[in-house]
Amino acid sequence: MSAFLSHLDQQLKALKAKRLWRQRAISRPLPNAHIERNGQVLLNFAGNDYLGLSQHPALKQLQAQDVAGATASPLICGHHAQAQALEQDLADWSGFEASRLFVSGYQASLGVIPALVGTGDTIFCDRLNHASLIDASRLSGARLRVYPHRDMARLDDLLSRPTTGFKLVISDSLFSMDGTIAPLDELIALCERHDALLYLDDAHGLGILGENGRGAPEHFQLKATQRQRLIYLGTFGKAAGQGGAFIACSHSLADWLTQSARSYVYSTGLAPAHCASLLACLQLIKQAQAQRTLLTEHIQTLQTLSRNLPWRLAPSKTPVQSLLIGEVEPTLQLSETLLQKGIWAPAIRPPTVPRHQARLRISLSAAHRHQDIEQLVQALHEAAHSLR
Numbered sequence: 001m002s003a004f005l006s007h008l009d010q011q012l013k014a015l016k017a018k019r020l021w022r023q024r025a026i027s028r029p030l031p032n033a034h035i036e037r038n039g040q041v042l043l044n045f046a047g048n049d050y051l052g053l054s055q056h057p058a059l060k061q062l063q064a065q066d067v068a069g070a071t072a073s074p075l076i077c078g079h080h081a082q083a084q085a086l087e088q089d090l091a092d093w094s095g096f097e098a099s100r101l102f103v104s105g106y107q108a109s110l111g112v113i114p115a116l117v118g119t120g121d122t123i124f125c126d127r128l129n130h131a132s133l134i135d136a137s138r139l140s141g142a143r144l145r146v147y148p149h150r151d152m153a154r155l156d157d158l159l160s161r162p163t164t165g166f167k168l169v170i171s172d173s174l175f176s177m178d179g180t181i182a183p184l185d186e187l188i189a190l191c192e193r194h195d196a197l198l199y200l201d202d203a204h205g206l207g208i209l210g211e212n213g214r215g216a217p218e219h220f221q222l223k224a225t226q227r228q229r230l231i232y233l234g235t236f237g238k239a240a241g242q243g244g245a246f247i248a249c250s251h252s253l254a255d256w257l258t259q260s261a262r263s264y265v266y267s268t269g270l271a272p273a274h275c276a277s278l279l280a281c282l283q284l285i286k287q288a289q290a291q292r293t294l295l296t297e298h299i300q301t302l303q304t305l306s307r308n309l310p311w312r313l314a315p316s317k318t319p320v321q322s323l324l325i326g327e328v329e330p331t332l333q334l335s336e337t338l339l340q341k342g343i344w345a346p347a348i349r350p351p352t353v354p355r356h357q358a359r360l361r362i363s364l365s366a367a368h369r370h371q372d373i374e375q376l377v378q379a380l381h382e383a384a385h386s387l388r
Helices: 003-017 057-063 072-079 081-094 105-116 131-141 152-159 182-193 252-262 271-288 288-307 330-338 369-384
Strands: 028-030 034-037 040-044 096-100 123-124 143-147 167-172 195-201 230-235 245-249 320-326 358-363
Touching: 028 040, 040 143, 040 369, 081 096, 081 230, 081 245, 081 271, 096 105, 096 252, 105 131, 105 167, 105 230, 105 245, 105 252, 123 131, 131 152, 131 167, 131 195, 143 152, 152 167, 152 182, 167 182, 182 195, 245 252, 245 369, 288 320, 288 369, 330 358, 330 369
Parallel strands: 123 143, 123 167, 167 195, 195 230
Antiparallel strands: 028 034, 034 040, 096 245, 230 245, 320 358
């Protein structure tokens, strides 16, 4: 065996010894917030189907259609009428001049951020940003400055220091492991003060935040002039229950990305049937006020019923509810105990979260029923008693 493969074997053994080994399971989403996982039907608190749209009959019918038709980059012959209609609808709905479609949010960031900044420029990154934002920042070649989570005073200080080139602030909107929300109004104010642009990843906020589900910009009631400094990433893999992503921005920025975002230029475009499904999904999100209200009620129910648990929920007013356990082994034990009770709430371990901050990440959905939340909390109380 080569030295490299031997080294990999040792690394894998070390992960298993530390209980950090991650495994895939054959999973299939089911109606009513359930999932089939390795043949076992479970109540699902693990996904990001916040509005419960992934199993909507209208979308399931569209998804059953032939998905052929995506054969080339949008710049060759992969841009079709459905994609054009979806981009225009997304731009109008989100309050921006233009948008561009990408296969995924990860791919969008890997293409867009290096297209905006490079050697000689500076990126300012929240410490808890998603891995895709960190990877894209490193790929760009720009200097990387990391500020503590949601610490606007520290960001202001970093932005005040002399730099060359352009400045780009990068942040998640709704942080997927803690459920905290970035102070978008303050971020925009700092960008205006220091002549910086803001790249906002609203993957977990789209469909959830804002009175009409238009995401963080609506939640913070950003004005048109403030949006001029904003490059907005929305994805369809969370509240939309689909897949794919888009960047919303000014016409000039969209044109620049069309020319220079490598993951756009050199990737096959979304298939026509996929775009048709996303257009239909966008209409459902526009009409999903009842689901957003129900989701808020679920959040309040979980927080109220969980007050007497030996573990605390991280403060969050979003569908991301993290039950903080601490160490890896008891977190795995708790997740396994819930699994035996027919509930899937996965253990989140380092390196996804910092050391000593292992947790159960409980994702709530409008597809859940009130009794589902009660079942989860009852199982947690029983687990707390059995694991003492």
